[in-house]
Amino acid sequence: MASEDVQDNDEILLHLYMHDYFIKNNMHETAASLRQEAGVPNNSVQIDHPQGILKEWWSSCSDIILKEFSEAETSAQMSKQMMQTEEHQNTDDMLQQQQMSNHMMQTEEHQNTDDMLQQQQDSVGNTSTPVRNLSPGHSGESDNKAAFFGEGNCLNCSTEEVLCCDFSSDGKLLAIAGREAKVMFWNTEDHNKFVTDESHSLPISDVRFKPNSTIVATSSYDKTVQIWDSAEAGKSPLKLQGHGDHVLSLDFHPRRTNLLCSSDRNNEIRFWDINQGSWTHIFKGATKQVRFEPRNGKLLATSSGNVVKVFDVQTYKLYAVFKEHDKEVQSICWDPDGTRFISISEDSARLWSVSERKSLHELSSTGNNFQCCTFHPWNWKIWIIGGYRSFEVWNPYERNKTLTIDAHKELVSSLATSIDPEMVASTSYDKSVKLWASP
Numbered sequence: 001m002a003s004e005d006v007q008d009n010d011e012i013l014l015h016l017y018m019h020d021y022f023i024k025n026n027m028h029e030t031a032a033s034l035r036q037e038a039g040v041p042n043n044s045v046q047i048d049h050p051q052g053i054l055k056e057w058w059s060s061c062s063d064i065i066l067k068e069f070s071e072a073e074t075s076a077q078m079s080k081q082m083m084q085t086e087e088h089q090n091t092d093d094m095l096q097q098q099q100m101s102n103h104m105m106q107t108e109e110h111q112n113t114d115d116m117l118q119q120q121q122d123s124v125g126n127t128s129t130p131v132r133n134l135s136p137g138h139s140g141e142s143d144n145k146a147a148f149f150g151e152g153n154c155l156n157c158s159t160e161e162v163l164c165c166d167f168s169s170d171g172k173l174l175a176i177a178g179r180e181a182k183v184m185f186w187n188t189e190d191h192n193k194f195v196t197d198e199s200h201s202l203p204i205s206d207v208r209f210k211p212n213s214t215i216v217a218t219s220s221y222d223k224t225v226q227i228w229d230s231a232e233a234g235k236s237p238l239k240l241q242g243h244g245d246h247v248l249s250l251d252f253h254p255r256r257t258n259l260l261c262s263s264d265r266n267n268e269i270r271f272w273d274i275n276q277g278s279w280t281h282i283f284k285g286a287t288k289q290v291r292f293e294p295r296n297g298k299l300l301a302t303s304s305g306n307v308v309k310v311f312d313v314q315t316y317k318l319y320a321v322f323k324e325h326d327k328e329v330q331s332i333c334w335d336p337d338g339t340r341f342i343s344i345s346e347d348s349a350r351l352w353s354v355s356e357r358k359s360l361h362e363l364s365s366t367g368n369n370f371q372c373c374t375f376h377p378w379n380w381k382i383w384i385i386g387g388y389r390s391f392e393v394w395n396p397y398e399r400n401k402t403l404t405i406d407a408h409k410e411l412v413s414s415l416a417t418s419i420d421p422e423m424v425a426s427t428s429y430d431k432s433v434k435l436w437a438s439p
Helices: 002-024 028-038 053-124 141-148
Strands: 150-155 162-167 173-178 184-187 193-195 204-209 215-220 224-229 238-241 247-252 259-264 268-273 278-284 289-292 299-304 307-312 318-322 329-334 340-345 348-353 358-364 372-375 383-386 388-395 401-418 423-428 433-437
Touching (some): 002 028, 173 204, 173 423, 173 433, 224 247, 307 329, 329 372, 340 372
Parallel strands (some): 162 204, 204 247
Antiparallel strands (some): 150 433, 173 184, 184 193, 204 215, 224 238, 259 268, 289 299, 299 307, 348 358, 423 433
């Protein structure tokens, strides 16, 4: 009976620490279910870790496990190397003899083929083949344009300015919004379009698809965030209320897809649980735009004025600050690897390294009034920047080489990239949306 009592006490203690962990990590509904099902007592925990003792315990255990695994693996490798050394000593002479014989045969063969290879190189030396990069030696602007973009379908979708767009994860749908305050969905395969029945009461400032779904979120000057399902365009949206001023941007977490982030003109950032329909955390740090790091969502890039800030999503603490823009930052875009991002102001574009916390390259707009940006769909080292009526295709790694492409009749307001299929979408104050793809 004594051993059973100890086991019962251990189980109660485990439940108590699990409940403490859930509470400290804002998992209140899970904590309530555990308390009801397991009869968790109201006792206080003996070890009061800020994030719950379970997190501390697992961190310690994982370090020990990794260390033991590493030591065992190192020992096995040393034993294997000792065996291999003895074997190699017995075979070195034979291998050396084989290599000398092969070398004599190859030398004779190369002498017979050198002339033929030289003739082939001379015959193709002046031939230019379109490639998917911006190389300094390319023959001209028309060739570069063909290698990068062919203008596809154009949709005059609105009687008002179009301000934002985003692709679904599979690239089959493009969500479009702006001053009309409704969301339009454009099927990129059959080019049909449909519009939501309901709308915001004021213009929509940003639109983002939930990863791997048909659901989109919109932010608006009416101080709300709304959640729409493109598969049920006639259904009323879920409205998230709480912001005290114009909501200017939002983004879904790439993995915790019920987590949504939004920012307003008061520099307030809110994290929302869209399953619960309520906010979970509020802090300061963004007005113009918010974008999660796309690979695992550990970081959040934000802009406010001429400053870009990067926050740790788990702790909400400031990770890095980037201050080198002279004018207000209009747009932020991460590369798909999540190691660098680009920020855009009217007078310049800057490429940043997050780990190094510094600017890697800068491009002056030379009066083109930069507004938005995205990464190139088939070469992530190249960036597409939207300005007044045109794109700047920028390769910061090759002598800051750029290519200008005529795009719209007015300012390009937003850009979005689909990786598969490879496409870029652009919206403009000229009330149109265009698709761009490989010719």
